[in-house]
Amino acid sequence: MADKALNELFHEQLKDIYFAEKMIYKTLPKMAKAAKASALKDAFNEHHTQTKEHLARLEQVFEIIGEKAEPKTCEAINGIIAEGEETIQKFGSTDVIDTGLIAAAEAVEHYEMARYGALAAWAKVLKLPQAEKLLKQTWAEEQQTEQLLVKIGQQSADRKAA
Numbered sequence: 677m678a679d680k681a682l683n684e685l686f687h688e689q690l691k692d693i694y695f696a697e698k699m700i701y702k703t704l705p706k707m708a709k710a711a712k713a714s715a716l717k718d719a720f721n722e723h724h725t726q727t728k729e730h731l732a733r734l735e736q737v738f739e740i741i742g743e744k745a746e747p748k749t750c751e752a753i754n755g756i757i758a759e760g761e762e763t764i765q766k767f768g769s770t771d772v773i774d775t776g777l778i779a780a781a782e783a784v785e786h787y788e789m790a791r792y793g794a795l796a797a798w799a800k801v802l803k804l805p806q807a808e809k810l811l812k813q814t815w816a817e818e819q820q821t822e823q824l825l826v827k828i829g830q831q832s833a834d835r836k837a838a
Contacts, residue, residue: 693795695749699757704724705724707720707781710768712771712774719824733813733814736807737807757784760784778826785818789818793815796811
């Protein structure tokens with residue numbers, strides 16, 4: 677019974693992060709366009725490419741569990757993205773835009789890290805080693821992106837904003 681419930685939870689959360697990645701993929705070009713610092717533009721553009729790979733990995737995980745890759749609306753990521761868009765509208769012409777974009781992107785990364793970490797752990801319990809490997813790979817990339825954002829913020833954006 678517990679395995680059945682965990683399988684269902686795994687599937688539901690997989691649909692959630694699939695939706696989130698699709699939304700992030702659509703949003704990253706807007707963030708790159710709004711960024712002033714070339715390092716931040718580059719980071720957003722690189723993560724856009726990476727996000728396409730994340731979507732492909734998620735589709736592989738859906739295949740592994742024998743389910744159709746379908747998104748489920750994630751209100752959490754919708755809210756985080758809306759906050760990022762509000763930051764662009766309010767501060768897009770100011771020197772603090774890059775700092776605001778970094779903060780918005782970090783919120784996204786933290787959300788993704790939480791989802792991928794849980795999914796990888798559940799895949800292990802469910803004895804889905806291929807899925808676990810794919811999810812851990814994406815989890816590690818999300819961590820690297822978050823670290824890059826922190827570095828860009830500390831090296832330039834935060835100082836410029838101050």
